[in-house]
Amino acid sequence: MSDAPNDSDLVRRIRAGEAQAEVELTRRFERGITQILIRQTANLALAQELCQETLIIIIKRLRVHSLDNPAKLAAFIAQTARNLAIAERRKQRRRRTEPTGEEMVDVPDDQRDQERDAQRDSAAAAIRSVLAEMKSARDRSLLVRYYLREEDKDVICKELGMTAPSFNVVLFRARSRFLELLTKRGLTGTDLLAMVLV
Amino acid sequence: MNSTESAERYVSGRMDETEERQFEEEVLMQRPDVAADVDVRHRIKLGLLALEERGELAALVERPLRRTQWHYAVAACALLAVGAAIAYWQFAGTARVVIGGTLTALKGGATLPISASYIFASTRSRAQGPVVTAARDAGAIRIRVVQESGIAQGFVGSLAVVSAGGENVIAERVPLVSGGNGLVEVFLDPRELQSGKYVLRLAPESGAGEAEEFPFTLNLTR
Numbered sequence: 517m518s519d520a521p522n523d524s525d526l527v528r529r530i531r532a533g534e535a536q537a538e539v540e541l542t543r544r545f546e547r548g549i550t551q552i553l554i555r556q557t558a559n560l561a562l563a564q565e566l567c568q569e570t571l572i573i574i575i576k577r578l579r580v581h582s583l584d585n586p587a588k589l590a591a592f593i594a595q596t597a598r599n600l601a602i603a604e605r606r607k608q609r610r611r612r613t614e615p616t617g618e619e620m621v622d623v624p625d626d627q628r629d630q631e632r633d634a635q636r637d638s639a640a641a642a643i644r645s646v647l648a649e650m651k652s653a654r655d656r657s658l659l660v661r662y663y664l665r666e667e668d669k670d671v672i673c674k675e676l677g678m679t680a681p682s683f684n685v686v687l688f689r690a691r692s693r694f695l696e697l698l699t700k701r702g703l704t705g706t707d708l709l710a711m712v713l714v
Numbered sequence: 715m716n717s718t719e720s721a722e723r724y725v726s727g728r729m730d731e732t733e734e735r736q737f738e739e740e741v742l743m744q745r746p747d748v749a750a751d752v753d754v755r756h757r758i759k760l761g762l763l764a765l766e767e768r769g770e771l772a773a774l775v776e777r778p779l780r781r782t783q784w785h786y787a788v789a790a791c792a793l794l795a796v797g798a799a800i801a802y803w804q805f806a807g808t809a810r811v812v813i814g815g816t817l818t819a820l821k822g823g824a825t826l827p828i829s830a831s832y833i834f835a836s837t838r839s840r841a842q843g844p845v846v847t848a849a850r851d852a853g854a855i856r857i858r859v860v861q862e863s864g865i866a867q868g869f870v871g872s873l874a875v876v877s878a879g880g881e882n883v884i885a886e887r888v889p890l891v892s893g894g895n896g897l898v899e900v901f902l903d904p905r906e907l908q909s910g911k912y913v914l915r916l917a918p919e920s921g922a923g924e925a926e927e928f929p930f931t932l933n934l935t936r
Contacts, residue, residue: 548743551752555724560760590743594735639761640768647765647774656775660908663755664762664771666726694761695754 524586530578538575545590546571549597556601560635566604570597642697646690654678655686662687717741717748725755769931772910773877812906813873813914815890820854820903829853829904833897834914834928835860843929850904850934858897859916861926868919869898876911876929890916902932909934 526544529537549570553563574593583592650656654676661667673683723729724737742749765771810821817823829852832844848855861869869890874881892898898916909932917925 544746545743547746547749547753548738551742551749551756552738554753554756554760558760558763560757591739594739594743635757636760636764639757640764641761643758643761644765644770644774648777653776659758660762660771660775663726663759664766666728669722691754691758694758698757 523589527578527583527586527589530575531582533579541575541578542571545593548590549593552594552597553601556598557604560639562604564635566597566600570600573600638698642694645697646693649693650690655690658683658686659690717745718751721748721751721755725752725759763936766909767933767935769910769933772875772908773879775908776875776877776882777879810906811885812903813871813885813888814901814903815871815888815899817854817856817901819888820901821905823854823901826903827853828856828901831856831858833858833860834930836926836928843931845931845933847933847935848904850936852904855902855904857900857902857914859900859914859926859928861892861898861916868892869916870919871898871900871917872915872925873902874913874915876913881913889919904932904934907932907934 526537526541530541546567550563550567553566553570554560557563557566570593573596583589647656647659650659658672658676658678661672662669669680669683672678673680678686720737720741724734724742729737742752762771765774811819814820814823817826817828820826830846830848832846832855834844834857846855846857869892870887871885871890872883872887873885874883890898890900900914900916911929911931914928914930915925916928917923
């Protein structure tokens, strides 16, 4: 739930020019903003870039103006992030040229921007290792069906002949191992914003 | 509902717009622990998506058993064979169809649109074959093959998944139709396939003559 007095105080301190308050705002909201933007863009690098933009916009705004309802700071930031994602989508849509009709065999592979995303590569490498370590084909299939195909948990359990607790154990182990591998690679993606607000 | 369930529903897009905004503003923005949980789920999802787009996922999921696992596998196979025989007898009518000679041969084919269309021709200089890109749920993939045998009609096709462990044939001797223009039509159902490397083989139904091979990479998008 929203911590309204704290949010109002943060807004007031930024308006008063307190640099430490800007750092606090960044630390407090960066993770949430990034997740909203990943959900909107399905692109880790882009989400982090837009998160930085969101924070810069918010802080610049708060340095000059207060909010009508400072207690709604989180909602205001979330909406700003969504607006940036929408603007980015429009920009990409204008740039994109979609192939239509029949294509011959020599059509080159469509190398998209996301493949240059180092964080995405890191996630791919970690999940590759997780899949390679999973001995059961059923468990590997479960991971793909649940996370990628977004199939319903009950349906997967029924089709794979699993109980809900066994299902949860497989997911929990996979998530823990994935996180461990990502952390080993030093890429948890949470400490990138400290240098933003110069 | 606990935060784990909410995180699951958020990442898999099962919340309606109002619920999603509420979750973002009241939970995700306020609770770093939930945001961290969502972050891991997002990264797993995007990592899997990246592997699928690169054509690596199918081989990782369907990789063959290691040597040490064969003892268990043999015992399991004996049990499975009995179960499979019963299952086949009961469910033969609903077996998955990955490839058809006509659109209607695919599941729900009568109303299935064609989402992507390609022409394959033997080009011996290209060992890798083309990349066939299509959306998983947007309809069938139509492949028209320029066949070189000179036979007007009477073909059968097979489809095999190619992985590091070799080939796994997933459809065999499927009757195919040759149009008057010398092209043989093949329809693939992307709902039943995964991104990865495949080989399509065409052979005269009579068994006379060699099969023509068309390796390709399937790149399924959402």
